[in-house]
Amino acid sequence: MNETVLYEKAGAVARVTMNRPRVHNAQSRVLLEGLDEAFAEAMADHDVRAVVLFGAGPHWSSGHDIGTPEELADRDARPYRPGADGHHQRSWDWNVENTMRWRDLPKPTLAAVHGMCIYGGWMIASAMDLIVAADNAQFLPFLFQYQSTPWDIGARRAKDIMWEQGLLTAEDAHRLGFVSQVCTPADLDEVAMAKAHRIAALNPLLAQMIKRQVNDAQDAMGFRTAIAAGHSAYMIANLGHAFFDAENPFGSRKKMPGIDEARERAERTK
Template sequence: MADEVLYERRGVVAVVTMNRPRYRNAQNSAMTYALDLAFTRAVDDRAVRVIVLAGAGEHFSAGHDIGTPERDADTSFPRRAALWWDHTDRSGADRRYAREIEVYLGMCRRWREIPKPMIAMVQGACIAGGLMLAWVCDLIVASDDAFFADPVLRMGIPGVEYFAHPWALGPRFAREILFTGDRFSARRAYEIGMVHRVVPRDDLDAAAMTLAGRVAEMPPFGLALAKRALNQCEDLMGMRAGMDAVFGLHHVAHAHNAEVTGDPLAGLDPKAMKE
């Protein structure tokens, strides 16, 4: 694994930690593939019953890396989540589509299918791509200062690639979050059922580990089957097909931006997005 991700086993719990606190754990490709290796390690370790996903420092994750010095969007990596061609020697929409079906939609779907329960331990910012990582987890424990948002509509893009919004937020609240780009608090996330526990930041680690320990008491194969059953029901309610449809719209937006502004992100960098 790269230095971008830390791995620790605490008894029957594997703690996987995003480790770019200087950049609020913005997800470059090195981090994405290191996460995949860490999750694989946890799945293959028979002693691990539950996986906890965390972020080092003040924030869980500020989303996809769109502007740090270590951004590596055009670097090829050997592991594949989808059997699609390498993106690095392509151009235009071909490159964007190939890359995002691999590192964004493909990886998130791969992690959603992990047969062990996953708990997201969220503090501070959980923005855009950070939401995607929280949403692939089965349970979310948040500190009372955590906040969530998907502001990519400011780029003219209709939500992040792993479009779980109608299922994670409900269709009505999803409209508000997308149409305004506004943040919502951990307490609000709890009220709509997206977050399972809200605790003071100092208690976050203990609360997540307590929940992980409670889940770990259940039979492992039963947990795997229950998780698969719930995922299948979500998909029968249209989640997978809906994501496929929205992924196409997402790339129409990228292509439109590139044609009109010369930039698939419509010229918005991290500073502009923050402002």
């Protein structure tokens, strides 16, 4: 594990915290590796029966890291193949395969969300079994690699929010079934951990089989196929004019909306 992810145990519950508050927990490859290691540690520990994922700082996650010095240096130090095939492989490895693996973790997982949870932040939150949100939480999906949004909130609402780019409040997300419980920011830690401890008190095999039944039902309806197809659509847009400069499609990425831009877009849709 690395410094971008914190791990601690509280009885039968593991607390995992994304720890890049300076950049609102933007998801660098190093952070994603840290999350993967933390989840693996929790799964290997027989005393851990549930996991809660937190975000340090004022926001849960601003999404993908597409340009911090740390991320760019890491890409230079550990490059994928140049060109479209390398870009596709990196996208699949770090944003689809990872996220699907976390969705399928055998133990119950919860996200304790506050502040902004946008773009890639939505992807990671959606991979957790349950989401507890502070009432200041705001959510926003987009055309991203692990496209679970239609499954999370329904097809028409997914199109609407991704076209309009209007932020979902915690109450909106709760009404749509994406969020399980809403509380005050001051109570988020306590409420999320209490819920995790109640779930951890279940027989572990029972908890695991409940999760498997529900996930298998989604898979029988085509969830995995839809995720793979969604990644293909993402790559078509990503390798075209939607995200990249036409003159240099693999080196000069246009600026994706961040937290400030997300707020501005949301204001225009009111």
